[in-house]
Amino acid sequence: MQPRNLERASSELVKVCHLAYERGYICGTEGNFSLRLDDRTLLTTPAGTCKGLLSPSDLVLTNLDGVALDSPQNQGKRPSSELKMHLIVYQKRADVMAVAHTHPTTAVAFTVAGKSLNRCVLPEAILTLGKIAEAPYATPSTDEVPQSIAEHLEHTDTILLSHHGALTFGSDIFQAFYRLETLEHQAKTLLIAQLLGGEKTLSQGQVEKLFAICQIYGMTPPTNRDELIEAGTN
């Protein structure tokens, strides 16, 4: 890959950290974000810091095993213990350039309640997220987490971690953030619809039509579209 400019990449990563904090997708010192800087190097958020207050000099450089590099940028800082789940995404998906791990309240509440977000109600969410993968609960920061998501990585760019958070990824850190934003928007819309008496999904035909014309929006149908139609329409 073409190596990224450190200053530009740091600016983008910090911008997304601030947006995620301000929009309430993480609180306190929660969440972690990373991107590929070149074939051997990741740029990531440091452990134990509020992402709403982060500046480019706080970021940490690691190798693809998550080990902090001996670099003037690092100065004793260490990456998040949750970086493990980012590493397995980069190992299994050569196309992924950036990963966001967050704790969006409404989407996580659906996992706490044991309710699925895979309901075909919003065209944007259907096309952006496809079928959202749901990984079983795993103890945060342990090897259980990468193990719990491994089987899903081939089929999706959006994974919900039960009773914990979300993992979204993409071709850059903004795409990873937009997927997170769409995920939480889907969750809020479904929650309100359920408070109002329950959602009425689009029909199978309406969803298939959406996939048939989605190139108009510059999008391609998700690979798991059939599974989404089966799970998400009445």
Ligand SMILES: [Zn+2]
């Ligand atoms: Zn977490």
